[in-house]
Amino acid sequence: MFTQNAVRLLIADDDPNVLAAYVSFFNAQGYEIRTSGDGADALAQYRAWHPKAVVLDIQMPMLDGRAVAREIRRLRAVPRPLLVAVTALTAASEHAESLNSGFDYHFVKPADLPVVLATIAADALSNDMDA
Template sequence: MSTAKAERLLIADDDADLVEAYVLFFEASGYIVQTAVDGAGALAAYYAWHPAVVILDIQMPRVDGHAVAKEIRRMGFTPRPFLLAVTALSAAAEKAESFKAGFDHHFVKPARLPVILAAIASRPII
């Protein structure tokens, strides 16, 4: 992806090693990446930066990923950001809660980054 077309991607997870791996992968795939270590930081970064794609862990300190997704959806910014949950939560009820919160996808850790990238690449651009 060229820099002229590079999209902004926000990643929020309290696992620093995982975030580092995500950053390396997505920057190599042409994305401009910002990170946050908790939900409050993710909301602050979203307000300031308005990324096209947001990857959120669900179980984060201060504000969980579901609350972050709900708040992003409540804001109603256009274009509508693409929200992906990447979490250890794997039960059907937890996946349903992610979709109810406004996520477009729910991936269970350890999620394969090429699969996440493919989901992002195949999203409808509105």
């Protein structure tokens, strides 16, 4: 259940079990959540809803998470959304490629959701202090 001032969070992952776990976790923390199972839908939802934070898997059908991140950054939204990759890709080069694609953070699955939560919450707090 979210509150009126809940942070909007878009979560995209093509694994429905992972997606359900993320939704359960972040919903319990009071986030207003929308989900997607592929990159093209995630991008469409981002454009329509303008969430404050986006958690994306990298390897998804239609558009991969990096393509979605690049397109979101190309839109130059203000305020700038936090983009978080949560992926099975573990190599340092993969991490660097995620950051070069526009992600702010790259977490490896299985991600420690409290750490992801702390990252999103810290970003939301710093943006609120800047406003």
